[in-house]
Amino acid sequence: MLCVLFFFFVSVYTITGRNASISNFGGGFR
Numbered sequence: 001m002l003c004v005l006f007f008f009f010v011s012v013y014t015i016t017g018r019n020a021s022i023s024n025f026g027g028g029f030r
Helices: 002-017 019-026
Strands: none
Touching: none
């Protein structure tokens, strides 16, 4: 359970911190 929470936190941080990186990595997240 803790692992999932950590992963979620990292995801949110990455999306809010590096939107460009996510756009390049996701490719169609938005």
